Amino acid sequence: MKPLQGVRVVDFTQVFAGPFCTYQLSLLGAEVIKIEAPGVGDTLRGYRHGAGDAMGGMGGSFISINAGKKSVAVNLKHASGKALLRRLIESGDVLVENFRNGVMDRHGFSWEACKAINPRLIYASLSGFGASGPFKDWPAFDHTMQAMTGMMSLNGEPGDPPMKVGFPVIDAFTGYVAAFGILAALRQRDGTGQGQFVDVSMFDASLVLMTSMVVPYLNAGEQPKQLGSRGYSGSPTSDLFRTRDGHISLGANTQTQYELLCRAIEASELIDDPRFATHAARIDNDVALRAALEAIFATDDADAWELRINAAGVPASKLRTVFEACGLPHLQERGLMLNTKMSQKDDRDVTVLNNGFRADWNGIDAPSPMLGQHTDEVLAGLGCSEAEIAALRQEGALG
Secondary structure, three states: OOOOOOOEEEEEOOOOHHHHHHHHHHHOOOEEEEEEOOOOOOHHHHOOOOOOOOOOOOOHHHHHHHOOOEEEEEOOOOHHHHHHHHHHHHHOOEEEEOOOOOHHHHOOOOHHHHHHHOOOOEEEEEEOOOOOOOOOOOOOOHHHHHHHOOHHHHOOOOOOOOOOOOOOHHHHHHHHHHHHHHHHHHHHHHHHOOOEEEEEEHHHHHHHHOHHHHHHHHHHOOOOOOOOOOOOOOOOOOOEEEOOOOEEEEOOOOHHHHHHHHHHOOOOHHHHOOOOOOHHHHHHOHHHHHHHHHHHHOOOOHHHHHHHHHHOOOOEEEOOOHHHHHOOOHHHHHOOEEEEEOOOOOOOEEEEEOOOOOOOOOOOOOOOOOOOOOHHHHHHHOOOOHHHHHHHHHOOOEO
16 A cells, blocks of 8 residues: 555646656655646646657656646636536645646635635645745746756856756755655644645745755855865865766765775875875865876776775766666666556556655556546546536536
């Protein structure tokens, strides 16, 4: 039995942060009913990123975070559609939405309105800046939020122009924060019997993600700096180095790790060299130490150095592409990759990712839904007859 089995989530989200949240809940066993606009659906369905129609009419990004959900195509602007959604909310445990502030209110589905329908409802709202504050009505995307929070200013080598992280890191982390908040609210409801509003802000989540940079500034006025490929410790031997055929990232932060590294690469003379004998000395003579290490690393391939240095107890990793990382045999032992089908009508195999931890109940129950695939099924579960559903579809309330 999965931990959220029996929990119904009414999912008004689209694109990435919100659907990533509800995907985590789906993996935990919740029934996630994805509300989509007839004929249009989640805009992420059409994202291709150069993949064309290779994913059978669904964008690869859509497939990655919507497996296991049910799609219901309802016209949110139609009176009969609104009535159906109110019945669905009454039957639900959680509602998740990531529209701009005010959109759900205009459609008649604000927190206060939904609480009146279902006092036990957990209502999670994801937005750029949250439901309060002077920026609450501003729109946001992952990359604009990276600029807003200073995240862009931290990337690259010292002196480089600002650069965003190369994937929607804030969207993903905001989705995780929202899922965490929903789980906490469900646990509290076990004791109180009452639902509550969970207000999730991309801005807040971004700063939490940058805790290691933000908190030192708040308490000591320490201005965060660009570190390039160097580790958070600032150690000269916690950095990226060239090898004969690529690069290797080292994590020799402590004195013990530095000495183990030197012995592993057969350069014990670097331990006793007064320029490199202490952490402070290594910082002062960073350029000379890098030159000495890269001359050694140039004699062999990154794969060989990775094996040798890790065997000595020092963290080290060859610089890989995403393609190379996904091909590592270690992943086959971890259960991170889940196999499912493209859709109900397309039985090609596709691979999606798990929550990121192992448990006895890990797995996916169904492929990503086609637009409106489960409309009739879900409405029948609410007590609608086939004739009623046909009539609703005829009048434009359904897709």
